[in-house]
Amino acid sequence: MARIIVQSAAFDIAAEITRMADEAGTDCGAIVTFTGLCRSEKGALTALELEHYPGMAEEEIGRIAKIAEDRWPLDAVTIIHRYGKITPGEGIVLVLVASAHRAAAFEAAEFMMDYLKTHAPFWKKEHRTDGQEGSWVEAHNRDDVALGRWQD
Amino acid sequence: MKLVYFSWVRERIGVPEEERDLPDSIHIVADLIEWLIGHGENYAYAFENAQTVRVAIDKKHVPHDAPIGNAREIAFFPPMTGG
Numbered sequence: 207m208a209r210i211i212v213q214s215a216a217f218d219i220a221a222e223i224t225r226m227a228d229e230a231g232t233d234c235g236a237i238v239t240f241t242g243l244c245r246s247e248k249g250a251l252t253a254l255e256l257e258h259y260p261g262m263a264e265e266e267i268g269r270i271a272k273i274a275e276d277r278w279p280l281d282a283v284t285i286i287h288r289y290g291k292i293t294p295g296e297g298i299v300l301v302l303v304a305s306a307h308r309a310a311a312f313e314a315a316e317f318m319m320d321y322l323k324t325h326a327p328f329w330k331k332e333h334r335t336d337g338q339e340g341s342w343v344e345a346h347n348r349d350d351v352a353l354g355r356w357q358d
Numbered sequence: 359m360k361l362v363y364f365s366w367v368r369e370r371i372g373v374p375e376e377e378r379d380l381p382d383s384i385h386i387v388a389d390l391i392e393w394l395i396g397h398g399e400n401y402a403y404a405f406e407n408a409q410t411v412r413v414a415i416d417k418k419h420v421p422h423d424a425p426i427g428n429a430r431e432i433a434f435f436p437p438m439t440g441g
Contacts, residue, residue, distance in 0.1 A: 319441060324437075
């Protein structure tokens with residue numbers, strides 16, 4: 207059962223790793239973490255504001271984690287996704303995967319990120335340094351291509 | 359029927375959500391979009407490239423040809439940009 211959290215507050219990566227190591231037990235040999243950060247786009251942005259669909263965000267991330275748990279032998283999964291205003295350098299998303307061996311943990315983490323990018327109901331709006339009205343970040347075709355790698 | 363909107367779909371329509379009584383002629387998502395477009399320029403603008411707008415029925419992704427059935431909540435939003 208994955209630990210899925212959608213919150214506005216920042217997350218503590220070290221605390222999440224410790225928590226997972228305790229939970230996964232002594233046969234767990236690998237914990238992989240991925241952290242997605244807010245970029246400034248070379249100083250152009252003061253923040254990204256993330257809108258989300260409450261309820262569906264948690265459900266969809268849960269579905270994503272379930273697919274990964276069915277596909278790889280995982281001991282534990284944690285996904286934390288933030289919403290609200292996030293400044294450059296801050297974390298937006300945190301994925302942790304525990305498994306007996308690293309290959310499954312790396313693959314599952316990458317799969318869940320690819321899936322999350324295209325399926326989890328979050329939208330980023332830019333806040334600009336120059337004070338102009340920021341635009342909504344457009345979805346990238348490369349994210350669909352990345353997801354396609356897992357469909358075989 | 360509760361309709362909810364996110365991101366630029368919400369901004370273009372001008373409200374985050376609304377209640378609508380749908381006519382019996384609406385069977386699938388595409389019918390609903392067509393019907394909404396007839397309700398004003400704001401809807402026409404939001405759905406000007408209707409095929410790019412994503413849809414969820416009761417918080418699950420569905421294609422535009424999905425039947426509406428006994429849906430309680432239908433959401434419209436752009437392609438997602440989380441992560």
